Amino acid sequence: MMEAALPRSETAPAALDIRGLKVQFGEGPYAVKAVNDVSFTIPRGQVMGLVGESGSGKSMTGLSIMRLIQRPGEIKGGEIRLNGTNLLGLSEREMRRVRGSTVAMIFQDPMMTLNPVLRIGTQMIEAVMAHRRDTTKVEARRIARDALARVGIPSPEERLDAYPHQFSGGMRQRVTIAIAIINRPSLIIADEPTTALDVTIQAQIIHQLEKLRLEDNLSLLWITHDLSVVGSIADRILVMYAGRIVEQGTADQVLDRPMHPYTRGLISSLPSEERKGKKLRPVPGVMPAPWELPSGCAFRNRCEQASNSCAVAPADIDQGAAHSVRCFHPHRY
Ligand SMILES: Nc1ncnc2c1ncn2[C@@H]1O[C@H](COP(=O)(O)OP(=O)(O)OP(=O)(O)O)[C@@H](O)[C@H]1O
Ligand SMILES: [Mg+2]
Numbered sequence: 001m002m003e004a005a006l007p008r009s010e011t012a013p014a015a016l017d018i019r020g021l022k023v024q025f026g027e028g029p030y031a032v033k034a035v036n037d038v039s040f041t042i043p044r045g046q047v048m049g050l051v052g053e054s055g056s057g058k059s060m061t062g063l064s065i066m067r068l069i070q071r072p073g074e075i076k077g078g079e080i081r082l083n084g085t086n087l088l089g090l091s092e093r094e095m096r097r098v099r100g101s102t103v104a105m106i107f108q109d110p111m112m113t114l115n116p117v118l119r120i121g122t123q124m125i126e127a128v129m130a131h132r133r134d135t136t137k138v139e140a141r142r143i144a145r146d147a148l149a150r151v152g153i154p155s156p157e158e159r160l161d162a163y164p165h166q167f168s169g170g171m172r173q174r175v176t177i178a179i180a181i182i183n184r185p186s187l188i189i190a191d192e193p194t195t196a197l198d199v200t201i202q203a204q205i206i207h208q209l210e211k212l213r214l215e216d217n218l219s220l221l222w223i224t225h226d227l228s229v230v231g232s233i234a235d236r237i238l239v240m241y242a243g244r245i246v247e248q249g250t251a252d253q254v255l256d257r258p259m260h261p262y263t264r265g266l267i268s269s270l271p272s273e274e275r276k277g278k279k280l281r282p283v284p285g286v287m288p289a290p291w292e293l294p295s296g297c298a299f300r301n302r303c304e305q306a307s308n309s310c311a312v313a314p315a316d317i318d319q320g321a322a323h324s325v326r327c328f329h330p331h332r333y
Contacts, residue, residue, distance in 0.1 A: 007144060009122075010118050013083055013183055014042060014043050014045075014083075014229075015042050015043065015044045015187050015219035016041065016048075016080070016082055016221065017041045018039055018065075018078065018099065018220060019078055020077060020079065021037070021039070021064055021078035021079075021080065022036060022037060022073070022075070022077040023035035023040045023057070023061075023064055023069060023073060023076065024074055024076045024077055025073050025074070027060050029291075032291065033243050033290070034047065034059045034073065034186050034242035035061050035292070036057070036238075037078075037244065037316070037321055038057070038078075038243075038244065039078075039245070040238055040245065040319070041319070042220075042221060043188065044217060044219055045148075045213070045217040045218065046219055046220075046236065047219070047220040047222055047233050047235050047236075047237050048221050048234060048235070048237070048238060049220065049223060049233070049236070049237040049238065049251065050223045050238045050240060051221065051223075051237060051238070051239055052225065052239055052286075053225055053241075053283075054194070054225065054309060055162070056240040056243070056287065057240055057242070058223045060073065061240070062191050065082070065087065065187075065189055065205055066099055066105050067090075067092075067095050067099070068099075075088060082098065082103055082186070083186055085098075098132070100127060100130065100131060101183040102186055103187045103188070104179070104183075104187075104188050104189070105188070105189040105190075105191065106189070107192075107193070107195055108192035108193065109174065109196065110164070110169075110172040110173050111164065111172075113176040113177065113179060114176065115164075116163070116164050118163070119163055120143055120148075120163070120167075120175055121122065121141060123328075124140075124143075124144035124148075124160070124182060125141055127144075127183070128140040128143050128144060129176035132183070136266065138311055142161060143161065143182060145160060147176070147182045148160065148174075148178050150181065151175075151177050151178045151181075152174060152209055153175070169196065169201070169235065170204065171301055173193060173194070173197065173201075174205070177193075177205070177212070180311065181212055181218075187218070187219045188218055188220050188221070189221045189223070190222050190223065191223040191234065192207060192223060192225070193205060193209075194229060195224065195225075195328030202229070203307075204327065206229065206232060206233055208312055209233070210233060224236075227267060228270060231251055234325075234327045235250065236249065236250055236251060237249065237251050237254040237255070237259060240295055241262050241287070241299055242287060242288075243290075243298075245326065246263070246299065246325065246327065247259060247260040247263045247327075248321070248324055249323030249324065249328070253322065254323070255267065257323075257325065258331065259331050259332075260325045260327050260330060260331075261299065261304065261324070261327065261329070262283065262299045262302075262303070265282075265284075265302075266283060268281045269281055269282045269283060283302060284302055285301065287302075294311070295312075296310050296311040296313050296314070297310045297313065298327075304328075307329065310328055314327055
């Protein structure tokens with residue numbers, strides 16, 4: 001007897017789809033909601049920029065996808081779908097298979113990834129063989145060499161025998177990118193990957209990742225506090241403040257027509273051609289300690305637009321809208 005065909009979804013699942021993610025440190029009245037009901041989607045092949053000042057919850061969002069939140073931090077709720085599979089439903093054993101193969105992470109400090117006492121080649125071969133059991137060492141070494149070549153490291157065959165300290169900072173970051181792409185992931189989370197590098201090297205690394213993205217149809221979550229970096233690479237941008245997404249839109253919308261007073265503050269604190277010679281205007285004040293956040297909109301005690309209504313939480317971001325903001329007094333154009 002013929003089986004009836006199963007209904008097939010018309011569209012492939014997004015590379016990443018996060019719904020209502022919550023990450024919390026501690027319990028009770030002093031609990032810190034480091035990530036507070038965050039939702040967003042990254043379609044296959046696209047770059048999502050995640051920006052916000054220090055402590056806003058960017059890294060915790062990235063680490064949640066890898067399921068690498070350390071205690072006392074804990075994922076308290078939500079869904080993280082990677083190509084349709086909810087990672088929060090996987091066992092730790094299953095998660096180990098996903099980490100470093102389907103999704104990989106690059107950190108600001110390459111030494112978060114690299115072991116200082118092992119040759120690069122040894123570490124790369126290990127990364128290949130952890131996920132491809134039937135690969136021989138010779139084959140794994142060839143894959144490692146090709147990955148070094150793909151990220152623009154000269155003499156890759158010889159460089160496999162070098163130790164991490166024998167590379168410059170920029171080259172060391174290229175090695176971690178090579179490790180990230182070695183098992184052909186569909187998503188890479190890059191957490192401030194260029195922040196520690198000087199501007200020319202920064203541009204090279206951005207260019208490199210952009211090239212790999214196009215070649216492999218990679219999706220990227222690019223975390224940074226630097227809006228000028230994210231403008232050059234992201235398709236869409238999320239702005240995070242005190243654990244929440246406060247604005248989301250295309251890179252052009254968020255950078256050229258920011259609506260949230262916080263986003264507007266971030267942008268006017270950037271040096272630019274038009275403002276040459278004028279004073280930079282930093283966002284006034286600092287982000288309050290997590291246990292001192294005001295009720296309602298967390299930004300209201302720093303906001304020039306704030307009114308009484310802001311003591312009540314504004315409606316959440318509209319995920320369906322191209323450009324959406326979590327604010328009672330968004331700037332209109
Ligand atoms: N070990 C910890 N104990 C308690 N709270 C923590 C701990 N680690 C992080 N947090 C909380 O999580 C929040 C978000 O941290 P996260 O590292 O995600 O910020 P970030 O946006 O990546 O900042 P940065 O730009 O400095 O990297 C912090 O503001 C802090 O309140
Ligand atoms: Mg961080």
